[in-house]
Amino acid sequence: MLLGFLVVIAIAIVRLRNLVAVIMLTGIYSLHAALFFVALDAVDVAFTEAAVGAGISTVLMLATLGLVGHEESRPSSRAWLPLAVVLVTGGALVFATLDMPRFGDPDAPIHRHVAPRYIIDSPRETGLPNMVTSVLASYRGYDTLGETVVIFTAGVGVLLLLGGRRRDDEEQE
Amino acid sequence: MTHHVVLRVVAKLIIPLILLFALYVQFHGDYGPGGGFQAGVIFSAALILYALVFGLDSAQRAVPTTAVRVLMALGVLLYGGVGITSMLLGGNFLEYDVFAAEPAAGQHLGILLVELGVGITVSTTMLAIFYAFAGRRAAR
Structure with a gap:
């Protein structure tokens, strides 16, 4: 559902020529991405996405727009080569996801490497309940x-x- | 922008709350979601809102450009300084255990200072970028 919204917004961003509307849509896109991260239980990432993507970048883009004008010029020719590159890259990425472990699989490699050590030892070693903070600021x-x-x-x-x-x-x- | 009464009143009401929320996110990041990066962005968002509603000049009177530039570097220096201090105290770079007798307490202090450094740098950098863009427009 959320992913569908993301796709719709992305297509709208590509189609629109009015840059103010495009900036607003990128803000909405970031907000949707933040909701998506919340759905994946990554609140810290969602927080950053909402604050930076939807908040600050929108303001900075609007400030830039004040300098450069509001309308995007029409592209002179259709760019087939970039479209082909995008399609091939996207296809390769989708193909790669077929090999990924199922979402939330406890046996996935990422959950067997250093994650158990952080989960078991970090509350004792740093005394902090928020493991994201202890990993970000201490271990990393x-x-x-x-x-x-x-x-x-x-x-x-x-x-x-x-x-x-x-x-x-x-x-x- | 002198006649937007509703905007000015509402902005005056919510800007202190945004600043307070930023401080909460900054210093409660150890316990809940958040941390220096998010807090810095929220803090600068409040100041940018102030600049948008009350004009760039009043914002630059409240937070001068020079102070922003100095604080930008100071945040990184604070972060690096914590690392150097832990080296001077006999640990590795950014090894917070040496800051207190008990490793967990040292970790707590180190993380707090480091996050503060991140928060200061992020908020002032965002503000500096905004000042640069908005000042450019004002000059034209």
Whole structure:
């Protein structure tokens, strides 16, 4: 049901030419994805998706739209090669899912690797009931540091490209 | 945007609640869903809402651009600093066990500080990006 909605919204996004409507639809798409994650019991991921995908990116996209205009120009020719690439890649991915273990299967490789150790030992080792937090911030602290640096780098990149100082120079000219 | 009375009143009502919720998500992330990343995004969402309703200038008076840029780096530094401190105390990089006599207490402190670093960096980066875009538009 939710997946069906996602597909419908995705098709609408591709078909529409009005970019304001497209941005609103991407926000709705993210909100649906968040609901989907809740249905899969991944509340932390759903929380992030709702806040970032539906909230902040929508605002940032609208801010960008204020700079570049509201209508997407019509594509000059139909792009058959990209369509073929997308179809082949999608087909390969769907084919790969046939090999995946059944959803929720306790014998799936991902549930037999480090997951049992986290589930059994993390409450004792970190004293935290939320295992997502203890994995993110403690066991995988190094990765999260990398993530934070990535966000910081993105911010620095935007500031370098759009930052305030050059604007002042332009006004002086 | 001086005459949107309903928007201004409603925004004034809900912005403090959003900020409070962000702090809750930040410091309750150990126990419930959430953490530094989500809290940072929610916190910056409240400030962006303020900027949208009351104008970019008043938002930049409340949270100056310079402060945003400094805090952006400070969050990463706090995270890295926790790692370096744990090394200085004789552990591995980001090994929180050494922060307190009891490993679990040290873990708790370390995770709290690290999440705070993530929250600070994420919220100020989002705000810096928004300021950059919105300021660009205001300049045209």
